[in-house]
Amino acid sequence: MSGTSSSGAGGAVDRDHGAIAESIEAHRGCEGPLLPVLHAIQDRLGYIPREAVAAVAHALNLSRADVHGVISFYHDFRMEPGGRHVIRLCQAEACQSVGSEALARHVRARLGVDFHQTRPDGAFTLEPVYCLGGCACSPTMMLDGRLYGRVTPERFDRLVAALERAD
Amino acid sequence: MNATVYVPRDAAALAVGAEEVAQAIQRTAAARGDEVQLVRNGSRGLVWLEPLVEVETPAGRIAYGPVTPDDVAGLFTAGFLSGSAHALHLGLTDEIPYLKRQERLTFSRVGVIDPRSVTDYEAHGGWRGLRNALAMSGAQIVEAVVQSGLRGRGGAAFPAGIKWRTVLNAPGEIKYVVCNADEGDSGTFSDRMIMEGDPFVLIEGMAISAVAVGAKRGYVYLRSEYPDAERTFRAAIAAAEGAGCLGEDILRSGHSFHLELRRGAGAYICGEETAMLESLEGKRGMVRFKPPLPAIEGLFGKPTVINNVITFASVPIILDKGAKRYADFGMGRSRGTLPFQLAGNIKHGGLVEKAFGITLRELLYDYGGGSATGRPIRAVQVGGPLGAYLPESQFDTPLDYEAFAAIGGMVGHGGVVAFDDSVDMAQMARYAMEFCAIESCGKCTPCRIGSTRGVEVIDRIRQGEQRQANVELLRDLCETMLHGSLCALGGMTPFPVRSALEHFPDDFGVTAKAARAA
Numbered sequence: 001m002s003g004t005s006s007s008g009a010g011g012a013v014d015r016d017h018g019a020i021a022e023s024i025e026a027h028r029g030c031e032g033p034l035l036p037v038l039h040a041i042q043d044r045l046g047y048i049p050r051e052a053v054a055a056v057a058h059a060l061n062l063s064r065a066d067v068h069g070v071i072s073f074y075h076d077f078r079m080e081p082g083g084r085h086v087i088r089l090c091q092a093e094a095c096q097s098v099g100s101e102a103l104a105r106h107v108r109a110r111l112g113v114d115f116h117q118t119r120p121d122g123a124f125t126l127e128p129v130y131c132l133g134g135c136a137c138s139p140t141m142m143l144d145g146r147l148y149g150r151v152t153p154e155r156f157d158r159l160v161a162a163l164e165r166a167d
Numbered sequence: 168m169n170a171t172v173y174v175p176r177d178a179a180a181l182a183v184g185a186e187e188v189a190q191a192i193q194r195t196a197a198a199r200g201d202e203v204q205l206v207r208n209g210s211r212g213l214v215w216l217e218p219l220v221e222v223e224t225p226a227g228r229i230a231y232g233p234v235t236p237d238d239v240a241g242l243f244t245a246g247f248l249s250g251s252a253h254a255l256h257l258g259l260t261d262e263i264p265y266l267k268r269q270e271r272l273t274f275s276r277v278g279v280i281d282p283r284s285v286t287d288y289e290a291h292g293g294w295r296g297l298r299n300a301l302a303m304s305g306a307q308i309v310e311a312v313v314q315s316g317l318r319g320r321g322g323a324a325f326p327a328g329i330k331w332r333t334v335l336n337a338p339g340e341i342k343y344v345v346c347n348a349d350e351g352d353s354g355t356f357s358d359r360m361i362m363e364g365d366p367f368v369l370i371e372g373m374a375i376s377a378v379a380v381g382a383k384r385g386y387v388y389l390r391s392e393y394p395d396a397e398r399t400f401r402a403a404i405a406a407a408e409g410a411g412c413l414g415e416d417i418l419r420s421g422h423s424f425h426l427e428l429r430r431g432a433g434a435y436i437c438g439e440e441t442a443m444l445e446s447l448e449g450k451r452g453m454v455r456f457k458p459p460l461p462a463i464e465g466l467f468g469k470p471t472v473i474n475n476v477i478t479f480a481s482v483p484i485i486l487d488k489g490a491k492r493y494a495d496f497g498m499g500r501s502r503g504t505l506p507f508q509l510a511g512n513i514k515h516g517g518l519v520e521k522a523f524g525i526t527l528r529e530l531l532y533d534y535g536g537g538s539a540t541g542r543p544i545r546a547v548q549v550g551g552p553l554g555a556y557l558p559e560s561q562f563d564t565p566l567d568y569e570a571f572a573a574i575g576g577m578v579g580h581g582g583v584v585a586f587d588d589s590v591d592m593a594q595m596a597r598y599a600m601e602f603c604a605i606e607s608c609g610k611c612t613p614c615r616i617g618s619t620r621g622v623e624v625i626d627r628i629r630q631g632e633q634r635q636a637n638v639e640l641l642r643d644l645c646e647t648m649l650h651g652s653l654c655a656l657g658g659m660t661p662f663p664v665r666s667a668l669e670h671f672p673d674d675f676g677v678t679a680k681a682a683r684a685a
Contacts, residue, residue: 031467035432036429074432074452093584093598098540131350133355134178135355136214150182
């Protein structure tokens with residue numbers, strides 16, 4: 001593996017290596033450690049760098065194909081950095097019944113990106129999600145891990161504008 | 168002034184501003200010199216009234232809602248700490264008809280207690296079921312669960328006691344108890360509410376199961392979309408261990424039971440029990456062939472009890488009050504209660520725990536108050552994305568596993584999603600196929616390929632391209648998926664598709680006769 005991270009800076013590479021090693025160490029002793037290890041890496045770095053695949057495979061006695069196969073199977077895991085803010089907009093039935101599709105059109109237009117895309121300035125990544133468990137206060141979305149219910153276009157614009165100002 | 172105030176930390180309450188309300192209450196109390204003891208409870212389940220703030224008074228708990236941070240100063244001025252009148256005053260919480268008319272067994276403590284306090288749990292009847300179980304043999308515990316009539320609440324409705332008996336009788340030193348908390352169905356949130364509002368009841372139910380079958384280790388597989396539930400449940404595990412209710416020698420019984428939470432990674436299919444086992448083992452969530460049943464060869468090939476959150480959470484009361492008391496609720500072969508979840512386009516969305524037998528119409532109108540938009544409710548999907556769409560003519564069907572199966576539907580996990588008359592049912596049928604295509608694990612062809620072909624065929628029907636021929640093709644495809652798929656995802660996606668076509672043929676541009684012919 002090349003050992004370079006997306007930032008290319010030496011400090012970031014060391015930080016990534018440290019985070020990967022610590023994530024492996026923290027969970028390698030448990031039964032079925034692969035998902036906990038991958039979650040730990042992504043929780044710390046925001047994504048799973050390429051060099052993590054070989055390190056995790058080696059530590060857990062798996063093939064790199066096994067590790068890559070697991071990363072690619074699950075919607076949550078990403079191998080490229082996401083935006084500084086991640087918006088997960090619910091598109092499941094309960095939210096559809098109160099206009100989530102129209103909200104999605106508004107959100108895409110406001111952010112200027114489609115689902116599964118990150119804005120060129122790196123500020124926002126937009127992902128669809130199928131149920132956040134807030135079905136009695138739909139439409140819902142998750143913004144940086146926090147759930148929002150009864151989301152209107154106006155409420156969405158206020159939240160995004162506040163983040164843009166803070167950035 | 169000195170008072171105890173409750174502001175929920177349930178995710179749905181937080182989603183509509185409960186955290187900001189809690190902060191405003193603390194700030195205002197400090198500024199006024201009032202002494203407020205703030206309890207972060209679960210949600211009472213009256214979601215349209217969230218954030219629902221309660222105040223402890225000598226007469227009982229008084230509710231106010233929905234409260235915004237801007238209302239807080241006015242509430243203090245009006246004297247809400249002593250339960251005084253205010254525009255948001257709802258009276259005694261327990262007397263609110265939506266709550267009063269429920270039959271809360273599994274949810275009896277949710278919204279009432281501090282979910283992170285072991286002592287509060289114990290003061291409200293907690294651990295009694297486990298203590299009783301510890302004085303019984305494994306076979307006696309299993310027999311009590313069999314006698315209660317409890318069936319799996321995740322959707323498949325398999326008798327829980329029979330499953331436990333299989334694991335108890337399976338040979339082997341190592342056995343597991345696994346809780347399926349991968350609540351991925353749209354319109355469902357009862358698992359989440361338990362884990363956020365009364366997590367110890369799930370821990371207790373799993374511990375009882377472990378004692379019954381002889382398991383020493385258990386896992387809760389929780390979906391990653393529930394970070395609030397994860398925080399509360401991790402805190403609850405630590406608190407239960409600290410109190411000696413989990414870990415080595417639980418309640419000084421000699422039994423040990425270690426419980427760990429595992430986070431899923433956004434795959435709907437991992438709610439299917441064998442895909443969940445694969446995921447727990449660190450693999451892609453691919454569905455396994457059955458047999459062998461997980462009860463014989465489950466997690467890491469060992470005998471494994473797998474039940475849903477609500478199933479486990481219903482066990483403590485059965486061991487506490489007795490199997491008969493639980494079985495006295497319900498109808499036919501559907502015994503006990505089910506926490507129904509009213510969702511979507513509904514005025515009063517929330518959680519309604521009732522005995523089986525309540526009709527859909529009662530839920531939608533007596534509890535739900537009709538649609539949120541005020542327009543007629545045109546279709547209802549019961550049982551999640553794999554459940555049938557039901558038209559108004561079927562609203563009088565009692566919610567009972569067998570009665571729903573008889574009309575081609577399923578009660579499933581008790582989720583009820585309402586749609587008003589603006590819904591396009593051909594679009595919903597298309598979505599059902601699309602969802603299946605996105606979430607298919609890819610192991611079997613009818614699901615992997617059939618779902619994509621299904622989207623294409625429905626698109627052609629909607630575009631008016633050889634409608635009759637394509638409707639026949641769609642019905643044929645549904646048959647193939649129904650009979651040829653390995654698990655419920657491919658096997659039941661035809662339910663919403665076919666029911667949409669049969670009950671709402673106009674939306675597909677065909678006549679009722681044409682929709683049924685093929």
